[in-house]
Amino acid sequence: MKPINVGLLGIGTVGGGTFTVLKRNEEEITRRAGRPIRITTVADKNLELARKVAGEGVRLTDDAFSVVTDPEIDIVVELIGGYGVARELVLKAIENGKHVVTANKALLAVHGNEIFSAAQKKGVMVAFEAAVAGGIPIIKALREGLTANRIQWLAGIINGTTNFILSEMRDKGLPFADVLKEAQALGYAEADPTFDIEGVDAAHKATIMSAIAFGIPMQFDKAYVEGITKLESADIEYAEQLGYRIKLLGIARKREAGVELRVHPTLIPTKRLIANVEGAMNAVLVQADAVGATLYYGKGAGAEPTASAVIADLVDITRLHTADPEHRVPHLAFQPDQVQDIAVLPIDEVETSYYLRMRVEDKPGVLADITRILADSEISIDAMIQKEPAEGEAQTDIIMLTHLTVERNANAAIARIESLPVVQGKVKRIRLENL
Numbered sequence: 001m002k003p004i005n006v007g008l009l010g011i012g013t014v015g016g017g018t019f020t021v022l023k024r025n026e027e028e029i030t031r032r033a034g035r036p037i038r039i040t041t042v043a044d045k046n047l048e049l050a051r052k053v054a055g056e057g058v059r060l061t062d063d064a065f066s067v068v069t070d071p072e073i074d075i076v077v078e079l080i081g082g083y084g085v086a087r088e089l090v091l092k093a094i095e096n097g098k099h100v101v102t103a104n105k106a107l108l109a110v111h112g113n114e115i116f117s118a119a120q121k122k123g124v125m126v127a128f129e130a131a132v133a134g135g136i137p138i139i140k141a142l143r144e145g146l147t148a149n150r151i152q153w154l155a156g157i158i159n160g161t162t163n164f165i166l167s168e169m170r171d172k173g174l175p176f177a178d179v180l181k182e183a184q185a186l187g188y189a190e191a192d193p194t195f196d197i198e199g200v201d202a203a204h205k206a207t208i209m210s211a212i213a214f215g216i217p218m219q220f221d222k223a224y225v226e227g228i229t230k231l232e233s234a235d236i237e238y239a240e241q242l243g244y245r246i247k248l249l250g251i252a253r254k255r256e257a258g259v260e261l262r263v264h265p266t267l268i269p270t271k272r273l274i275a276n277v278e279g280a281m282n283a284v285l286v287q288a289d290a291v292g293a294t295l296y297y298g299k300g301a302g303a304e305p306t307a308s309a310v311i312a313d314l315v316d317i318t319r320l321h322t323a324d325p326e327h328r329v330p331h332l333a334f335q336p337d338q339v340q341d342i343a344v345l346p347i348d349e350v351e352t353s354y355y356l357r358m359r360v361e362d363k364p365g366v367l368a369d370i371t372r373i374l375a376d377s378e379i380s381i382d383a384m385i386q387k388e389p390a391e392g393e394a395q396t397d398i399i400m401l402t403h404l405t406v407e408r409n410a411n412a413a414i415a416r417i418e419s420l421p422v423v424q425g426k427v428k429r430i431r432l433e434n435l
């Protein structure tokens with residue numbers, strides 16, 4: 001049977017992995033797909049590198065636009081990244097009747113609505129399993145495996161860099177800045193790690209998962225995003241004493257009033273499986289009405305894990321290449337005319353629990369003042385640690401865990417607590433989820 005011809009845009013880490021896995025598992029992949037899948041053309045600015053990776057028999061070019069307009073190409077794989085030229089290339093490929101496979105979470109989170117609409121009109125597929133959690137098949141699970149369910153919420157450790165940093169801070173008691181340098185030296189963090197440590201990368205992925213889970217458009221601009229740069233080793237230690245671990249979570253939850261879409265450091269009970277995901281690994285926990293809780297765990301990055309997802313998408317498209325577009329799996333799980341523009345709730349309206357750490361003067365009545373303020377805001381206390389002051393010091397830490405409350409109530413209470421003359425500096429606040 002005639003092979004499927006693939007044009008690859010970008011031959012870096014994932015592109016190289018895709019070549020390696022396609023070649024190594026060629027026989028199994030062909031048996032599964034029903035016909036051979038061959039990368040026939042590669043576009044990359046570095047032609048010397050491209051030749052080393054691709055070898056002979058593959059056409060090389062530094063003009064990516066010549067690939068997306070080539071009539072011999074059936075599927076375009078976009079591994080360039082970013083929002084700019086990648087968007088132009090993907091839309092051009094769709095315009096020319098090509099199916100698209102992409103690992104570009106930023107592109108889909110920001111421009112996904114436009115891209116899926118264009119693909120729908122042209123009758124082509126856009127597949128993106130590799131865009132979220134590397135080799136973990138979470139997109140397929142949400143879009144197909146859990147299709148009988150109402151998905152209630154999902155929570156994911158979906159950035160390996162930040163998870164590695166938090167694991168090292170906990171294990172070694174080191175400050176954030178020191179562990180970041182270690183992560184960069186080991187290759188877990190980029191030279192400019194902003195997207196990772198500020199939570200942007202995780203928010204891109206959470207946006208994509210929320211759209212599939214709830215049948216809503218991509219709404220990255222409405223996500224609440226908070227990174228790990230202000231986390232202190234003391235908070236990780238106090239959380240441990242209280243029976244919790246701190247993880248950077250991407251959370252999407254369906255409420256009556258709308259959808260919560262947020263990324264931030266989160267206390268999770270140590271007994272939960274997801275709390276024990278360490279190092280650069282990823283995991284996504286999904287709660288649905290029929291099946292209950294399901295957990296998806298594995299490598300969230302790397303050449304071959306991500307290539308595994310890219311090739312799975314190539315196989316899916318090859319199987320459905322000749323199918324009637326009306327009978328393919330919809331991009332966002334729900335039929336395009338059934339995607340609902342449900343509001344994403346502002347962070348003030350989110351309901352969660354809190355970890356609060358206050359530096360206070362060691363005087364009688366301080367705790368009573370703080371608990372009174374919390375009670376005025378209808379916030380009840382679940383657990384508390386009051387540290388003995390160090391010898392010769394007049395201040396100490398009070399750490400409290402609250403029950404569920406609305407964020408605006410927590411903000412009001414924190415502002416009042418910070419205004420007390422006996423409270424030194426700012427209250428440290430970290431959200432808590434029992435999952």
